[in-house]
Amino acid sequence: MHKLRLMTGVALMLLTGSVHAQALKGDALVKALQRGGYVIVMRHTSSPREVPDKKAANPDNTKPERQLDEEGRTTATAMGKALRDLKIPVGEVFTSPTYRALETVKYAQLGKPQPVVELGDNGQSMQGGTEAQAAWLRKKVTQFPTGTDTILVTHFPNIRGAFPQLTDVADGEALVYGPDGKGGAALVGRVKIEEWPRLR
Numbered sequence: 001m002h003k004l005r006l007m008t009g010v011a012l013m014l015l016t017g018s019v020h021a022q023a024l025k026g027d028a029l030v031k032a033l034q035r036g037g038y039v040i041v042m043r044h045t046s047s048p049r050e051v052p053d054k055k056a057a058n059p060d061n062t063k064p065e066r067q068l069d070e071e072g073r074t075t076a077t078a079m080g081k082a083l084r085d086l087k088i089p090v091g092e093v094f095t096s097p098t099y100r101a102l103e104t105v106k107y108a109q110l111g112k113p114q115p116v117v118e119l120g121d122n123g124q125s126m127q128g129g130t131e132a133q134a135a136w137l138r139k140k141v142t143q144f145p146t147g148t149d150t151i152l153v154t155h156f157p158n159i160r161g162a163f164p165q166l167t168d169v170a171d172g173e174a175l176v177y178g179p180d181g182k183g184g185a186a187l188v189g190r191v192k193i194e195e196w197p198r199l200r
Contacts, residue, residue, distance in 0.1 A: 023188045024188045029176065032188075032189075033176070034086065034089070035147075036089050036091070036145060036146065036148045036149055037145060037178070037179075038149045038177060039141045039176075039177045040149055040175070041174070041175045042174045042175070043169050043170070044100045044101045044155065045073070051064060051065060052064055052066075061099050064099075066099065067099055067100055073107050075172050076103070076108045076172065077107045080108030081197070082200055086200060088149060089147065089148040089149060090110055090151055091147075092114065092150045092151075093105060093111055093114065094152045095115050095153040096116075096119040096120040096121060096154050097117060098120055113153070118132075118133050118140075119137070120155075120158075129157035129160070129161040130161070135162075137154070140152060142177075142183070142184055144178070144179055156169055163187075166187075173191070174190065174192075
């Protein structure tokens with residue numbers, strides 16, 4: 001009976017993805033990403049919840065929208081440098097069209113991003129994300145590149161909508177998805193934004 005309960009628990013964890021979450025760490029994760037073939041879903045880096053007034057807004061933040069704070073800019077820069085130092089090949093980069101997501105890509109120097117509304121917050125900040133957007137994201141993480149890694153920069157509500165089991169994703173945290181062997185995707189690693197430089 002105890003064995004049966006244990007097996008049932010494992011089956012439930014497999015279904016929710018919790019077993020996969022820490023399958024790759026440290027050197028094993030770096031080596032996997034260096035080979036390419038993964039999709040990295042990333043929450044934009046640290047950004048105050050309030051929209052800055054026009055005096056405090058960056059010159060190019062004309063709307064204005066929420067923008068990264070000093071921590072957000074610093075950690076995005078350090079992450080991008082770590083990716084380059086580790087020789088992790090970044091291919092396509094898709095991003096929310098929001099200012100703070102585009103800033104994350106800019107400071108990380110991830111290349112020319114493709115803004116897509118499916119990764120956006122629909123102007124609703126922490127309340128954004130529709131079922132259609134969730135379905136798009138669930139499908140996108142199954143589209144594995146060859147020889148490079150795809151990066152998607154989005155918002156916590158979008159991540160939670162697509163993957164309800166992920167109830168806590170920190171600012172700038174990266175979720176690494178790889179093939180599950182059944183035509184779908186499995187969460188194989190998680191990297192907090194401040195952890196990237198330590199992987200070198």
